[in-house]
Amino acid sequence: MQLDEFFVTGEPLIYAGMVSIALVSATVIFLLTYFKRWKWLWQDWLTTVDHKKIGIMYILSALAMLFRGGVDALMMRTQLAFPDMNFLNSQHYNEVFTTHGTIMIIFMAMPFLIGLMNIIVPLQIGARDFAFPYLNAVSFWSFFFGAMLFNLSFVIGGAPDAGWTNYAPLAGSELSPGPGINFYLLGLQLAGIGTLATGINLMVTILRMRAPGMTLMKMPIFTWSTLITTFIIIFAFPILTVALALMTIDRIFGSHFFTLTGEGLPMMWANLFWMWGHPEVYIVILPAFGIFSEIIATFAQKQLFGYKTMVGAIVIIAGLSFVVWVHHFFTMGAGAFVNSVFSITTMMIAIPTGVKIFNWLATLYKSKIIFTTPMLWTLAFIPSFTIGGVTGVMLGMAAADYQYHNSYFLVSHFHYVLIPGTVFACFAGLIFWYPKMFGHKLNERIGKWAFWLFLIGFHLCFFPQYFLGLDGMARRIFTVGPEWFTLNFLSTIGAFVMGLGFIIFVHGIIYSFRFSPRDIEGDSWGYGRTLEWATPTPIPKYNFATVPEVDSHDALIDMKEKGETTFDRSKLKPIHMPSYTGQPFIMMAILFFASFALVFEWITLAVIGLIGAIVMMFIRSFDYDEGYHVEVDEIIETERKARRMTDDE
Amino acid sequence: MSENKTDALPLEYSTHQGQMNIVGFWIFLAAEIALFSTLFATYAVLFGRTADSPAPAELFEAGTVLIMTFILLTSSFTCGLAIHNMREGSLKGLMVWLALTLVLGLSFLGFEIYEFVHYVSEGAALGSSAFWSGFFVLTGTHGVHVTLGIGWMIAILIQLKQRGLTAVTTRKVFIVGLYWHFLDVIWIFIFTSVYMIGMVV
DSSP, X not given: OOHHHHBOOSOHHHHHHHHHHHHHHHHHHHHHHHTTOHHHIIIIIITOOOHHHHHHHHHXXXXXXXXXXXXXXXXHHHHHHSTTOOSSOHHHHHXXXXXXXXXXXXXXXXXXXXXXXXXXXXXXXXXXXXSOHHHHHHHHHHHHHHHHHHHHTTTBTOOOOSTTTTOTTTTSTTTSOSSHHHHHHHHHHHHHHHHHHHHHHHHHHHHHOOOTTOOGGGSOHHHHHHHHHHHHHHHHHHHHHHHHHHHHHHHXXXXXXXXXXXXXXXXXXXXXXXXXXXXXXXXXXXXHHHHHHHHHHHHTTSOOTTHHHHHHHHHHHHHHGGGOGGGGGGGGOOOHHHHHHHHHHHXXXXXXXXXXXXXXXHHHTTOOOOOOHHHHHHHHHHHHHHHHHHHHHHHHSHHHHHHHTTBHHHHXXXXXXXXXIIIHHHHHHHHHHHHHHHSSOOOHHHHHHHHHHHHHHHHHHHHHHHHHHHTTOBTTOSSOOGGGXXXXXXXXXXXXXXXXXXXXXXXXXXXXXXXXXXOOOSSXXXXXXXXXXXXXXXXXXXXXXXXXXXXXXXXXXXXXXXXOOSOOGGGOOOEEEOOOOSHHHHHHHHHHHHHHHHHTTOHHHHHHHHHHHHHHHHHHHTOOOOOEEEOHHHHHHHHHHHTTOOTTO | OOOOOOTTSOGGGSSHHHHHHHHHHHHHHHHHHHHHHHHHHHHHHHTTOOTTSOOHHHHOOHHHXXXXXXXXXXXXXXXXXXXXXXXXXXXXXXXXXXXXXXXXHHHHHHHHHHHHHHHHHTTOOTTTOHHHHHHHHHHHHHHHHHHHHHHHHHHHHHHHHHHOSOHXXXXXXXXXXXXXXXXXXXXXXXXXXXXXXXXXX
């Protein structure tokens, strides 16, 4: 293979990308060396099995991916700003919308939420870590290396260009030769291992590690939404695993699952993809609902209205999510009966979702709302998401869908549910729990600026797109005609305003890192209701010195009334902790190498990598490291310091 | 996390961590069921789409497949006996029965490889048609699982030799046992819905 086939050449934007990658990498290496931080990086972060640190790494990676996906979005909006623009050519435009969609769903939304779950769920249930801390590290590194593999594609080998849905036969080896689609298949496959493992890990953690007295119906609602999400992950992700594997085998080993020759069935890809893909939508929205519920209860200073119906609604939504997948391709022509069935199941989802909306409104009703930034994101979510939901019901009507299908009406709809739903929740959750992660709050003034810019930019960007869709503008076209100019131009302005909002948000993080006061309470906002706020800030590595007894889903409210804390000196015992290990990082680095080789169809190298990964599993099997214990003296010292106790206390 | 032992339970359930590992593995098996269901569904959809390649009824042989089925079912039985010996506290019995399970697993694999080679020589390979793609990937995935199970059992046998019966080693044996029985169940579905239907239709 020639070097110019290996690297992508001939595109000024991609050369710029290469230069910036080289510069950023060089800067990072220089800074680590200059400040002698390599050992710190390895010992404190790369080998960690602490759920809080892993969660932080998830969120940092997700923010980086939000930046990458956002740049893709701005490039598309620039291309569509004026009729017949020449900013991106058709091929490059195809690559950009493919990577934008894939990155935002798989490498931004999901890891962001999984990062928040990592940090918060064990704290909410009074656990000291995940059920399987080692596996949790494996999950993170599999996501991280999967994301790196996918992102590599735009400078090495060429980016995938068949849309984030990667439909066959377009994505097959005849119509899309070369490594592009292989990057998609193997990047997702590698990251998928981690998602499934996290699903199992969190489910066992929630089922088996709750504080004494915390029955299922006394769990905080975010933990509930996580539990149901793990259920969806466990039954949906294997379908993606199979679909990706079958297409990989089609492309590399010449089978005929989705090909036009050999009596293959291209539409089977669409079925398999959406049998995973629709539950996936709920994997990224249910935890978001959980986050909003926590924030509303906290800043409305009221118990969540209709806790039991909330739980019921989540369960029903999860069940329905598995039986609606055909609504993504009503126009395939499955027939009136099949389309009617899926149309009805689709519209039924609006019922439990509506229940949740009314529960939130009822919680807010006659309450004393504290307008903090996380609360602003949450309040903006309710009406914005409802617009997305209502247009979703419109799309769900099979007969009408023949009109809306594949138009900007659809594009606007799913951005209206995913951005106010998932992205707002990610921002809200990050700001809300930020003090528990970093020991200081984010600056509220800057946060409000970021919020208003992002919110206004969002509506300016996507509201016109409904009308563009009704005017007949198809999705994924790379130039627009003059009749669509005005609305497209407004939309582009909105996109850049959102981008500005994001930059200000990141500025807020840096500003707060330097100037925010550090000396804050465990219950940092002062209105906390659940156990994560019972821990001191910053949280000790073992989370809870003593695990409290729980008898309602607002456990901290009860503890405050009784004057209890998570530091009861009479009950202290040595705490068992797992050891840090570099194995997960090394194992996944080897699998990254194997997947990279398979992308270029270098079979021998891929097999060597696979054997290496199996050797790593053997090493793990023979590893009988029992961890260590934190002794009582050390716990007392840590807690006294974290709780700023004086000597006589 | 906690190491408190409860005497009433079998050794593999005696620690909280051991219990969680076993629950976790059951959940993993649920995911495996979803995985194999997808493969079975794919196979069913592609059934009959043989293009120019031979039809399954021309190639499937009742004899070989029956032998394979008996070997694998017997291996599940010997695996059960291994766990029984473990519960009785007999390390030697456990290792003998586990080793026998392993030998049976290997002979199953031998037959499967022979069968695949035979089909390919008759003109039915992975790339021959959609049907044969579905067949090879479904049965092949099961075969890869069996192979991994064998490697896993070897690792556990070595650990048993090194450490004897502890809360950790018994938990590992128990989990690999669950895995092995699961593969047996999958094979029963392959035997009925792939081979028996394939021979009749």
